[in-house]
Amino acid sequence: MNSQAVNFGDWQCPVCGGTEAAPAFRRNTGGLRPTADNFKPSAEHFGSTASEVLRCTACGHGSLATMPADTMVMEAYEDAADPVSLREEPGQVATAERALADIERFATPGPMVDLGCWTGSFMVAARNRGWDAVGIEPSDWARARAVERGLDARKADLFAHGLPEKSFSLVVLCDVLEHLADPRAGLGVIAGLLKPGGALYLTIPNAGSPLARALGRRWWSVLPMHLQYFTPASLRMALESSGFSVRSSRSHAKAFTARYYAERLGGYSPQLARGVVGLVNAVGMSNRMVAPNFGDRLAVIATLES
Secondary structure (H helix, E strand, C coil), X not given: CCCCCEECCCCCCCCCCCCEEEECCCCCCCCCCCCCCCCCCCCCCCCCCCCCEEEECCCCCEEECCCXXXXXXXXXXXXXXXCHHHHCHHHHHHHHHHHHHHHCCCCCCCEEEEECCCCCHHHHHHHHXXXXXXXXXXXXXXXXXXXXXXXXXXCCECCECCCCCCCEEEEEEECCHHHCCCHHHHHHHHHHHEEEEEEEEEEEECCCCHHHHXXXXXXXXXXXXXXXXXXXXXXXXXXXXXXXXXXXXXXXCCCEEHHHHHHHHHHCCHHHHHHHHHHHHHCCCCCXXXXXXXXXXXXXXXXXXX
């Protein structure tokens, strides 16, 4: 990391408002524009971003130097589709089941909304545990799949959700906050949806983890659709300044098939990925569910201060 602080024109830290930053990576990774293919969950453009990533010297938060146009981002999300997600739904439901067991230490099953619900796996797990779930999803393809699963998934986005204010016991935000140009505005919208004392559950890549720092721009969460790079400290700052109290913060492992993790190696070397996929197939582990914890993802539960 380059620690030399520079003023980058009109750039301002989305978390603390600081105006001095340093380049987050040793070389510029900018230039890959947002597209529907880049915005699918299994995208493999590791190390590529829509513009240079800057690190705020005041709070350590990372964000793009130049944000892509809102219309470009929304078009990419609307058109995003990922058939690989269908194959991996059992693991996603299992991951959600574990999360809900933790969430229910702070919130009793009741009305909840999953913002960015994708194909609805979290909602399936929530429904099984007695939650009354509604989902918001901009992707036409993903929302159609959620509806096929019998879920109340609606075409909208976080800032134009059309939901009643102060009516939810739980808001779920899995892998969404890092996609927002203005994450504090997003947290303000979420606070408006929650009942007093309601809970927010969010997951996010941890740019402050040892693995992320070691890999730098080659970290697999450096991707064209990611506009923000939170550390535990900058996430806590954003939450607390939006009226939330952090109740739990821990590393988060996702359950996928061994084949899925092997395929993701294609972001580094297609040849390596083919070899590892062949190996897991040969030993009969292709469909085995695994959840390796690399320590580079956060799951946070926060409650809205009354």
